[in-house]
Amino acid sequence: MSKRTPPRADASTNRLRYSPTALKQAIDYCPRAMDHYQNRVPMFSHVFDVGTCAHFIAEIIGNQQAQRASKDQIKDPAAIVRAATRLLLAVGSPNEAIPHPISPDAVLEGRDLAVRVMDKYPCKIGAQIECAVAFDKKWKQVDWDAKDARFRLVYDRVERGQNIDPYDDDAPGFDFWEATDYKTSWAADGKLLDGIQMRAQAIALSKLYGGRDDVECVRQTILNMRSLETFSRDLWVLSKDSELDGWQADVEDMLAGYDAQAKGGRARPARPGPNCLGCSYVTMCDEARETYEGMGMEPDLIEMARQYAVANAKAEALQKVLKSCIKDGARAVVEGQELAMHAKESSVVTAAQAERIYGEFSEGGAGPLDFLVAIGGIGKTQLDKAARVMFPEDRDIRGAWIDSHHSKKIGSVFGFKPVAASNEQREAEAVAVTGTEAATN
């Protein structure tokens, strides 16, 4: 049915052959990134190192679990994990065509993630691990290396499951085939299931397993290796109202578009911009370099900005998870410092104190306006509060009143913004300045 060991070192560079990873490059970054991926341009892959190691160790443990009757029958699981860890430390991931050295921190972090995941979610006996499959243009399964292989993918694991109602022994259960996708991003959640990548994966899954052994349901599961959460959806593949037909048409249209872009061996279009900051080819891509050099940015600055973007995204995702764990009673102590919702003192002025302040201020004859100027004026928050007192019932009137009682001034805020938008803004600002000059003259 499927190969158990994906031939990852395949040297083919067929640009009309697609995979979920190739699609991800084009969708998240630009069609040229897909070209780079298909042409095997070395990628800046260090940000994926933890994931690479976690997948490798999970594959080793998963294979052991799938082939044995129980966890206890695995001979010295710790020794197996240790041997795999040593291999990663010495040469990098053997699953890569050209393994690159991986930092020990990333290896150990990946190992720990994998061990935790496989302990909590062990593979069932007979599970297919790193299950590689290929399809032709009509979604007929073909050999991985077949000339007409059009779409190829590797499932992290596929296994058969049974859904039983935990509250009703008599309720009819149902069997399903489940494909699990390991993700090491903190942010990975059920929203990923709506992406075109996962839809393409769902089509492939339904072609492979729909109706097999009389099973009508296939399940896609995203397993977040960090939060240990799972997100699943069931697809009733033989149902007439299945959304799969629509998804299949979308995926085929999209692939036809990517075919057309590569027609005659042309390079697919590049779309340099802020998306380059997250793209793994940014250090190798001429278009990105030209764009950033044109903007007067040094490559090191680009790399720093990229790391800043990654760190921000990580911090945001980590904060969400940590806050929820701490709310549930967990404790996180790092080098004598506890991460928690600490009490914070702030100053408030009561209504009676405010009355006294204003009374004392106006003793010398100053009026309300003097008082407002002295305390630095009114901000949007105070304006909003005043409007709520004046127009408690009517939101629209409140909004209109606020709009007509304040002016805008341009300040600056540090962060990312689409390049095109900021160019437009520069043009708009230039027009505004010219207009002001004309008015002054």
Ligand code: SF4
């Ligand atoms: S670096 Fe930018 S232009 Fe180059 S492939 Fe990536 S996203 Fe596209």
